[in-house]
Amino acid sequence: MELLRLLLGHPGVELTAVTSRQEAGRPLAAVFPRFSKAPGSDLEFMMPDPDAIAATGAEVAFLALPHGVAAEIARALLERGLKVIDLSADFRLNDPAVYEEYYGHAHPAPDLLGEAVYGLPEVRAEEIKRARLIASPGCYPTSILLPLLPLLRNDLIEPATIIANSMSGVTGAGRKASLPLLFCECNESARAYGVPKHRHLSEIEQELTIAAGEDVVVSFIPHLIPVNTGIATTTTATLRDGVSPEAVGAALDEAYGGADFVRLLGRGGCADTKNVTRTNFVDVGWEHDARTNRVLLMSAEDNIGKGAGGQAVQSFNLMFGYSTTEGLHNF
């Protein structure tokens, strides 16, 4: 829904098709009353038939499907000449064995992994521009990777000491009729879940390992809190011997000083989700604890914005030659 919201408002986008088995035949505005009167919102959902989609003249498809299902339709659309930006996990992992370990079934399209680009625009803008198939990163990984990658690239922290604690809004679980997602189950509630081996660990460690140039294994503990949207992540890691705390700020500045969608809050900046909801920004602050020599990284993003739909549109902008902020400069 958030992706649709962004695409409906993007000056360079014409929606030619939206698919849904369940809602086929109903216009967008009927399924999502919020979009009523938005230009393009009278478009009707159609069945997800690759030929029919291609026949609409679509040049690119955004896939918001369960893992396992996304790969099949991605292949079909690629074969019909569309580019594909996949928001599922199907193309995020380079190694099909890791995919099988974390997702519980053989990878449905291992031959496509080679060309898929892990679509973190702050890290791989050039590859994204040339890509035919984007694996858009997950919400937790985005909030964890962006602050950590520059520190690992610059050898500032001990990789084995990384621990990420995240708090996520309930939209992160998707929109499905399920008891634990009821208002009265989530409201006035806070809890960890998915420990000790959440699926997002696989892509987090893959990207950290690339940045560090050595195997990185981390702890990641997600928590559910009663907000609609937003992820706040606090990551701790021990500074390597001899590294000054200021090097942390310098590495972040160097990496993101010119980034359109990373806002650096500096030392002591405690990122707050309420400043990033409905935007494509990641706010990043940090602190150093002299008593333990740990660095604290505090990041906040909209889990369905920069953590999903916004990031996908950011890759789209790169792939199709738009300004990075086109359609994404919301505050």
Add this chain to the structure above:
Amino acid sequence: MELLRLLLGHPGVELTAVTSRQEAGRPLAAVFPRFSKAPGSDLEFMMPDPDAIAATGAEVAFLALPHGVAAEIARALLERGLKVIDLSADFRLNDPAVYEEYYGHAHPAPDLLGEAVYGLPEVRAEEIKRARLIASPGCYPTSILLPLLPLLRNDLIEPATIIANSMSGVTGAGRKASLPLLFCECNESARAYGVPKHRHLSEIEQELTIAAGEDVVVSFIPHLIPVNTGIATTTTATLRDGVSPEAVGAALDEAYGGADFVRLLGRGGCADTKNVTRTNFVDVGWEHDARTNRVLLMSAEDNIGKGAGGQAVQSFNLMFGYSTTEGLHNF
């Protein structure tokens, strides 16, 4: 307010005096409409004069005052023969130098520190029974200490690896007119705060050090989330070499199998604040991450219940010979 709620409903308690400079002369039920029609709620607030308080025949005083202020009135009441259960930080630290480091002023009554008992009933029941002056623990420390203490006593974890991430409801900040506590500032918001050296670190490390028999320095990162009450804490620590994960469960069982107010959720149990709000329980679950050899401790309590008012009443029950659960068996 939560403490008053518990005292009004406690069969062994007669409220003889409530004090407030601001509300002096107004009955309890006028200040807190929720208490209207509660037996005892027509009691009027009086000025906090020690002689007047003693003259009401009170045998024990609960102090919910700012640090620095509490010590003075505590001394005056002790001199008049009352026992004192202090919910402030004034008597929690054994070392006045640590107090000064964390609270920014010299300790107002260092001579009383020797007899003050850190009132964690699961740890010091016998001392509490005999005490004249209780320093009732803070909300964060309670949720962090209870799961950790048995692990440290049994040498199961590396003390230097302890990191506690807590999420707290907004009642934790008290009831004062302040912009950051407004509904619209807290709702749909999540953020860390008070890093890297929250005041509660001082009592946390004091008690962990006692349990470990060696100096313990930890990281503690509090977060504010949009719930009225509840703290959920996730603590990680590395198991010592050769310690089996099962030893964690066994140590918790041994420590709290018979505890009235600790509910062990076992391995994989993700404690949820919604199950403990308005109760005196701490729910504790744990998990082991074989990939990093870290143990995860997940605890939940009501920050104004077991984390404040409830715990104070629990000490009261011990001091005055009531059943531990008297007035606290709420669900």
Add this chain to the structure above:
Amino acid sequence: MELLRLLLGHPGVELTAVTSRQEAGRPLAAVFPRFSKAPGSDLEFMMPDPDAIAATGAEVAFLALPHGVAAEIARALLERGLKVIDLSADFRLNDPAVYEEYYGHAHPAPDLLGEAVYGLPEVRAEEIKRARLIASPGCYPTSILLPLLPLLRNDLIEPATIIANSMSGVTGAGRKASLPLLFCECNESARAYGVPKHRHLSEIEQELTIAAGEDVVVSFIPHLIPVNTGIATTTTATLRDGVSPEAVGAALDEAYGGADFVRLLGRGGCADTKNVTRTNFVDVGWEHDARTNRVLLMSAEDNIGKGAGGQAVQSFNLMFGYSTTEGLHNF
């Protein structure tokens, strides 16, 4: 769940049986972790077999079942000598034709309607004491009826001008996996629903008609708001010619001055749900608008407390000779 919470804590209650087809065999504490360690919470859910229930020695059964289903089991339990307190709508209406009009099917046990007592203890205490079968009122009706009944009995208002607007927490919809009840659908949302003929109108108008001694037809508009519990109702009606506003306050005082669970806030008192959640109180304030000669009645209750479980226990206390406030004096 709220009813169970109250019964587990009631000094005069021993739970002998809890029934659920879905949870049969699981203990209470496993289904509702909040109740863990509550005395009695190891009781296992059993299938709803009348003979088996009777065999546990139960003297009274509380029914929290869908309308239509409740009547059958009520009859079976009555035949086996149990008293029945039914929280469904099955026995609330005196006229089976009205039941059929509002609930869409023939009444399942019209022969029992004669002896069923509409269990509003503030109105029918004596009948409740003698009753074998209680129809415990719905949540909306309780908040609407209590302020209105004395005004109608005293002929103070024009019955045809009564309009009630209520706002209810999400627990009012029950605990079922349904898209509109998801956190993200209810949070940051407010809306009317169920207009123009909500089922509760039937019992509201029945009771108003009895009090007025003439046919009363009203407008009732329920709204859903993002709180777990609580109903706030604002009812307006035109004063009859020559009636002074003070007569409204006098009628409320006369009716409820001695009521244990009605708290009169007086003129200008805007009842707030946060003061009644988890209690059995209804708070009632009123105002007069001289410009329109309308009286405004503002009431607040806990929809699952006084609006459901608490009210049922209040009837139980009357039926079994307990003090009215036994097990219900929560604040």
Add this chain to the structure above:
Amino acid sequence: MELLRLLLGHPGVELTAVTSRQEAGRPLAAVFPRFSKAPGSDLEFMMPDPDAIAATGAEVAFLALPHGVAAEIARALLERGLKVIDLSADFRLNDPAVYEEYYGHAHPAPDLLGEAVYGLPEVRAEEIKRARLIASPGCYPTSILLPLLPLLRNDLIEPATIIANSMSGVTGAGRKASLPLLFCECNESARAYGVPKHRHLSEIEQELTIAAGEDVVVSFIPHLIPVNTGIATTTTATLRDGVSPEAVGAALDEAYGGADFVRLLGRGGCADTKNVTRTNFVDVGWEHDARTNRVLLMSAEDNIGKGAGGQAVQSFNLMFGYSTTEGLHNF
């Protein structure tokens, strides 16, 4: 803040000055971290000096000031050649005596009332285009007036029977450090307030009276609910004799079929605030209760969008020749 958000994103707007005594010297992005990196957000707050404001080259000023204060600065800015869009109540009432009755002090600029236009664009587009001074309507009035005006203009309802019940988010109270606006006071709370004579009644009745061509006196009951933004209003009124329910739908269709920012939900449509937050839309549904012959009007808007900042920008678009939806087509 919402107005600033809209102006920062409006393609036709260049912010030349923002004023605040308290924040003078600080850039927008420092006061509102959400706006960080927004083009224009490095503009610094300045003192509210009319000459200094005029010297920035500003052509129009938006005033978000307390009533009484706004009129003075409005006059000063008008004298310096700026147009003024005032979001306060100072210019909403045609009659200074009514102003004094409702706001408790003499009108500060009665000579300007003659030219001020009550800026409801759906009703007075042509006058707004030519105006120098706009009195932008309040949040409650907008949600109440829009559905009612066509019904009164077409003589469909009895004016004396109009009763409006509104529920508002907490932003409606402004951003000030005040106990009743604290998170823990508003969360899990719902209540009426400001009865029986809320200030907004004055402008509501003025506009209804104009539409009806006769004096209209109504009841209006505002309620506070725990959402950040959004107003849902349910208005009831009795149909005049002989008017068919369908005439209600027809009148709404005729009035708003071509309106950019009114979305008609039709008969049975229960407007939900979650579909209009952060937009400039008012959603309007209606129902007829055959039992009482009352029509129910259900409207929803964002109280700080269409109910304040968005509506002001809508008038701005009219005054300066932009497309009505410029800068406001958010979903």
